[in-house]
Structure formats: structure tokens, C-alpha cells
Amino acid sequence: MQQWRLKPFLFGVMVLTISFFLLLMTMATYFSVSYFFTKQKSDARIEVLNSNQLKLNERLGDMEGTALSISTHRLTKELLENTDSPDLYEYLKLQRDVTEWLDTFTYIKPFITSIQIYTDRFVQYEKYGQVGKNRILPMSKIPWKEDMRRFEDVGAQWIPSHGDDYYSDSNAKPTVLTYVLSIYDRKGSVIGYVAVNLLEDSLTRLFFSETKESSPTNRSLMLLDSSGRLMSGMSAQVNAQLINAFQSAIGGIDKPSYGYQPTNVAGSNYLMIYTAQSENHWRLVEFLETKDIYRDTNIIRNIMLLIGTVVLLLVFPVASYLSSRIIRPVPLLLRGFQQIENGNFEANMGKYFIVEFNKLIHGFNKMALELERMIEELEHKNRLKRDLELKVLQSQINPHFLYNTLDMINWAAAMKGNTEISVMVTRLARLFRISLSGGGTFIRLQEELEHARLYAQIQQTRMEDKFVYREQIDPLLKSCYVPKIILQPFIENCIVHGFGDFQEEKAEVSVCAEKMGDHIKITIIDNGAGLEQQRSKSPLHVSGTSGYGIRNIRDRLELYLGSNYKLVISNADARGVKVEMVLPYYDSLEEIKHIAT
CATH class of the missing domain: 3.30.450.20 (PAS domain)
Known part of the structure; x- marks a missing residue:
């Protein structure tokens, strides 16, 4: 890589920068003046063409009136x-x-x-x-x-x-x-x-006068009808031989209003100016050579180039002086930045006798202290955030005590012969065992479906024949891994908020899953009231934390997957609520650990 000394590098950068902005300003001025002159000339010519069009309309109207009176x-x-x-x-x-x-x-x-x-x-x-x-x-x-x-x-x-x-x-x-x-x-x-x-x-006599000011000798007029057909071509002496060549440029007019646009005909540049279509749909098109239009603009361009050259010659001594003055405190600043890169935020530079550089050094010292404080504060906040997130998520689902207690209740009910309570307690214990899952955050879809099914069976036992739960899952998908406890809160939400007194048919919740490329899509649909008509409490509801659980799902998906997931809750096509989750398709826990690291 090419190495540069600081002073010649700054000198070159300053010269190139000033030259670039000087060239940019010259070009901007030239094109602005060109646009101004072109617009001014075009507006003036459009006014003349509009006047000519009024004369034309009067003449053509006279002709049409004559024909009508004869007929x-x-x-x-x-x-x-x-x-x-x-x-x-x-x-x-x-x-x-x-x-x-x-x-x-x-x-x-x-x-x-x-x-x-x-x-x-x-x-x-x-x-x-x-x-x-x-x-x-x-x-x-x-x-x-x-x-x-x-x-x-x-x-x-x-x-x-x-x-x-x-x-x-x-x-x-x-x-x-x-x-x-x-x-x-x-x-x-x-x-x-x-x-x-x-x-x-x-x-021609109507549109072309004897003076060059009102009728330039390099203009040509084309008369078009409503379909853009050339009706007449009138040209001044210079362009008489080009009247046929101008016809090819007429096709570029594609709007009914007036305007102008540059065009090239027979190797020469022209400005095509056209009027709006009149009431009888006639239009005048004028061609003017641009060399006469831009004559004054070219003079301004030459003056700007001359001024730019003089300024550019003065840039060299000024750039040399400034580059020499600027580099004096730069080595000190470089050493200070190197210390900060090495993690030493205690770098402190002494005062400098030039006021401007002294302010720069003071700002550097203040920046070093502020950076040290901000980095320490940011690290502290990140540690607190991670600790709080883990504590909150762990405290939200912590069924160890409940699982042990239910195991004791199950044994007691079995010993007394109360099989119905024993079955329900067994299912609930299995539900909590799955939720524990050895402390892992991902389980197989088969276990997650079992967890949701156990919750649904418990609700079916309580509600007898009022609730139906269905699954439609491809067996090949059951071996993939998903975050645990992502189905049960939505099923609970369907029961808590979805089913009301008006529900004549059985309450129904269905779960289906399908693979979509590198993702898996899980859909939960109920036949309840829908989002807008959901009641705060359903007659089928006893107690629970469905809203809390859904928020917990969003938090955990965001924590585990970042932005690589999609969760949409909407009304179903017929009735009820539809929940759609799109998650990454993971075959193994090793793949999850690899992506996490």
C-alpha cells in the first residue's frame, strides 16, 4: 500500500478538494445560467408562438367559415x-x-x-x-x-x-x-x-416578419393537427433545406401542453419549442439553433473558467501554509488515539500555545474521559439487562414445586381409588415435567405438541363435551426443535377469551404445522368470537394467565431467535382467531448452539 507523508498528503487533499468544489461551482453556475437562458428564451418564444397561434386560429376559422357559407x-x-x-x-x-x-x-x-x-x-x-x-x-x-x-x-x-x-x-x-x-x-x-x-x-408571411429580432433567420415552424400529422412546414432561409429532417423530431412531443426540449437534427443541436393544442387541436412547433441561444451563456462560462484558474493558482501557496500549520499538534493526537485504542482511557495531553489547537486537545481529553465513563456505564447496563431478563424468564415458568406436590397428590388419589383425579394429576404432572425439560429452552415439536395436548385433555375433562382439540401435523416435522411452551398459552387464550354464551356449537381449537423452506409454520385456529368481539372472561374459563403467557412467548422468541421469526395474530376467515408462527427449522440442538454462538 502506498504510504504518504502527512504534509504532502494534506496539501494534495486540500488542492484536490478546492479544485473539485471550484469545478463543481463552475459547472453548477454554467448549467444554471444555461437553464435560465433557455427557459427565458423558450418562454419568450412560446409567447410569440401563442400570438401566432391566435392568428392561425383566426385564419383557419375564416377558411372554415367560408366553406360553411358556400356549402x-x-x-x-x-x-x-x-x-x-x-x-x-x-x-x-x-x-x-x-x-x-x-x-x-x-x-x-x-x-x-x-x-x-x-x-x-x-x-x-x-x-x-x-x-x-x-x-x-x-x-x-x-x-x-x-x-x-x-x-x-x-x-x-x-x-x-x-x-x-x-x-x-x-x-x-x-x-x-x-x-x-x-x-x-x-x-x-x-x-x-x-x-x-x-x-x-x-x-409564412403571417408568421415570419422582416426583422431578425422578432423572426430569427434560423427558425423553422411546423404546423400539426390533433393527431400530430404534419400539415405544413415553414422555414426561414437558413433551415429551408432541413424542413424534412425536422419531421423526425416531432414524434418526441407526447403531451398536449406547451413546452420545449432539446433535439439533434442532421448533426446539429436545436431547441424544439411547441405550443399547447388549441381549441381546434392545432399546434405550432418551432425549431431554433442552440448556438445562438447559448452564445451569452458561453461567454459567462469562459469568464467563470478564467476566475477559477486564477483562484486555483492561489490555492497552492495557501494549501502549503495551512498544511504545515495543521500538522504541528497531529503527532500528539495520534499518540493519544493509539493509547485509547489500547484501552488506556487515562491518556491526557498537555496544553498547546495556539488557542485553536489547545481547544482541540482539551476536547480530546474530555472525550477520553467521557468514553471511559460511557463504556463502563454501557457494560453495567448490559449486565443488568441480561441478569434481569434471565431472572424474569426463569421466574415466570418455574414449576418444580408444583410438580413435586402433584406427584404426591397423584399417589394419594391412586391409593384411595379416585382414578379420575389421578389421571388429571398425572397429566398435569407430565405437563410440568415437559415444561422443565431439564432446564433446556428448546424441545422437540413432538414434546411441545404433547404439552399442549395434555393441557387440552385437562380442559376437556373439566368441560366434558363442550371443548374439542385437534392436531394435523406431518410426522416428519415432529422431530424438529422449537422453543418450549409456545402452544399452550395460545390454547389457553382461546378458552379464556374466545368462547362466550353465544357459542352454540362446541368450542374447537386446531393446531397444524407445515414446512416452508428453511422454516416451519405453526397455525392455531379456534371457532370463537374473534379479536374484536372477545370477552374479558369466557364461561369456559376458570383461571389462568393467558395474556401474560402470550407476552412471555413474544419475549422468549425475541430473546432466542432475534428477528428470525414471525408471529401474527388475526381473525380467521370464517370466525374465531388465527395465530401463525413461522420459526427456523432446527434438526438438532447442536445446530441451535452453533447459531447462538
Whole structure:
């Protein structure tokens, strides 16, 4: 192991510690400022986007209102609901009248490039082709047929940006967003569609101003519908070629509220800012290059690094001086600690001429005395605790005198021919003999079951046919060892508290055991009143210490097994009380002694 001298070690630790905290403070400042600038910029841009979204809602609402007014207009109804088949002249006249009427909308609202009405009422004239600027077109001319399936669920929809094939200038094909509205007859059946084309460039002029401050040259806007489908992409001059690449980042928006998040597109970092979905479920998403956002942050970072470098250079002489001053009393303290490690708490150090170190030495001397006092006090308390626990547990179950007395009573009853008393006394004597168990704390489960059975037989003799005791034990488990006298107190508790006047059927207590891995589970169930309805005394009860015995069981299990046991007392499923004990499975007393040591 590498050995270090105290002074260079302290010097290195101080330099590294100060450098670490300096670096940590620089990074914390940088990231805090970055977060502040990002949030400030994002909040400002979200305000701008919200303003743009209001303009967008107004524009889209205008478009939808135009389509609705056309679909419900008298001329449209007469045109599509009239069942008479017009001749060619009437058809051409209808085309001219409708075209002139629809053109008034494009004149009034220049952001509308064209309007079409699609219907199959005049399909017989499709063979003549387009005559002038046809506004009434057959269904087969619909350019957005792949979106027609959406009309199964809705009566109107917006079509993403595409070229306007029916623009008045055949040489130009502007990009438009189309709003399509179903036209219904009086029976509610669809008889046609009206399509209003919104010039996408009008939205660009609406959202992008001429100044860099209000409309940065590196921004891009994406218009999404309620399903997250890209409806339109508008980009400033710098990002025009990346408009398709931005679509992959849109999938990261998974919440309806507004927000922002960093993203990487085509190897460059961008900040994606998005608004909340509006009432008509439209959303604006903006992409800004982060290099412009973090320009001021990088300047602050460089200033912090410069300050940190200067401070770091000053750390070296300061650390050298402090390390030299600190180590002067350290050897004395080390010798004092070595004496304490060796058990000598009488180590006492002399005064030092430096006030701070003198206080440190005084504290060391006081600590040594306090440690000696606390250790002596703790050892004394532990001895008292162990002695008291053993005395209390021994005094709680000490049936030697009772066993000898019962043996004398048994002989006297047998000599006088009173067999019933002799049997009961024999059982009680056997019960006490098991409880003695040679002074051991663990006995076999077979003996513990015999102890509980003897107590139950004594109670059955006293109560005649009012009490039934049952056992359901795997014979292979009877050879394992358990703490003694852990069943009888619970059986006594069932008789004392569980059975009352309302008990019509026989009082019944059953004991079963099963192995669970390295543990054994013992269950005691009665058919009494249960925990909430137990009475303080049962008619079957004469006298006893059931509550005292149960507390004794908990204390002994805690003393013998520590935390390696489980004791749960609860109401049974039907009625009565269920006691569940999970104990370690011990095959021999040697195993118990080995674990105890």
C-alpha cells in the first residue's frame, strides 16, 4: 500500500478538494445560467408562438367559415339537390355562374387561391374536359383521394400542404392547405364536397416578419393537427433545406401542453419549442439553433473558467501554509488515539500555545474521559439487562414445586381409588415435567405438541363435551426443535377469551404445522368470537394467565431467535382467531448452539 507523508498528503487533499468544489461551482453556475437562458428564451418564444397561434386560429376559422357559407348557400343547394339533368348549355352556364360566384371569395380574401365543388351530378359532361376555370368537378378529379377514408368518421377535414392543380395561373402551382367540407342534402346524405385552398405562403408571411429580432433567420415552424400529422412546414432561409429532417423530431412531443426540449437534427443541436393544442387541436412547433441561444451563456462560462484558474493558482501557496500549520499538534493526537485504542482511557495531553489547537486537545481529553465513563456505564447496563431478563424468564415458568406436590397428590388419589383425579394429576404432572425439560429452552415439536395436548385433555375433562382439540401435523416435522411452551398459552387464550354464551356449537381449537423452506409454520385456529368481539372472561374459563403467557412467548422468541421469526395474530376467515408462527427449522440442538454462538 502506498504510504504518504502527512504534509504532502494534506496539501494534495486540500488542492484536490478546492479544485473539485471550484469545478463543481463552475459547472453548477454554467448549467444554471444555461437553464435560465433557455427557459427565458423558450418562454419568450412560446409567447410569440401563442400570438401566432391566435392568428392561425383566426385564419383557419375564416377558411372554415367560408366553406360553411358556400356549402349552405342557396345556389349550392339548388345546384346539387336539383334532380333534373341539365343540357350542355345549362351546364356551361352553371359552371360560369358558380365560377364567378366563387371567384368573389378569392378576390375578397387573397389568401384563398381557389375553391372547388366536387359532385358526380354532372359526370356525363366529364368527357368534354375542362372548359375554362371549372369550379364544379367530378369526384374522380379529387387530388386528395388517400384522405377520403377520414370522411367515414368526420364531416370535414384539413388536407396537408400540396400543390393547387386548379390555380388560375397554369404556369404557377402554389402550395396550399385545403379545407374540405361535406355537403349534405335534406336527407342527411353526402352529395358533394367543397374544397377551399389556403395559400401556404400567406401563413409564412403571417408568421415570419422582416426583422431578425422578432423572426430569427434560423427558425423553422411546423404546423400539426390533433393527431400530430404534419400539415405544413415553414422555414426561414437558413433551415429551408432541413424542413424534412425536422419531421423526425416531432414524434418526441407526447403531451398536449406547451413546452420545449432539446433535439439533434442532421448533426446539429436545436431547441424544439411547441405550443399547447388549441381549441381546434392545432399546434405550432418551432425549431431554433442552440448556438445562438447559448452564445451569452458561453461567454459567462469562459469568464467563470478564467476566475477559477486564477483562484486555483492561489490555492497552492495557501494549501502549503495551512498544511504545515495543521500538522504541528497531529503527532500528539495520534499518540493519544493509539493509547485509547489500547484501552488506556487515562491518556491526557498537555496544553498547546495556539488557542485553536489547545481547544482541540482539551476536547480530546474530555472525550477520553467521557468514553471511559460511557463504556463502563454501557457494560453495567448490559449486565443488568441480561441478569434481569434471565431472572424474569426463569421466574415466570418455574414449576418444580408444583410438580413435586402433584406427584404426591397423584399417589394419594391412586391409593384411595379416585382414578379420575389421578389421571388429571398425572397429566398435569407430565405437563410440568415437559415444561422443565431439564432446564433446556428448546424441545422437540413432538414434546411441545404433547404439552399442549395434555393441557387440552385437562380442559376437556373439566368441560366434558363442550371443548374439542385437534392436531394435523406431518410426522416428519415432529422431530424438529422449537422453543418450549409456545402452544399452550395460545390454547389457553382461546378458552379464556374466545368462547362466550353465544357459542352454540362446541368450542374447537386446531393446531397444524407445515414446512416452508428453511422454516416451519405453526397455525392455531379456534371457532370463537374473534379479536374484536372477545370477552374479558369466557364461561369456559376458570383461571389462568393467558395474556401474560402470550407476552412471555413474544419475549422468549425475541430473546432466542432475534428477528428470525414471525408471529401474527388475526381473525380467521370464517370466525374465531388465527395465530401463525413461522420459526427456523432446527434438526438438532447442536445446530441451535452453533447459531447462538
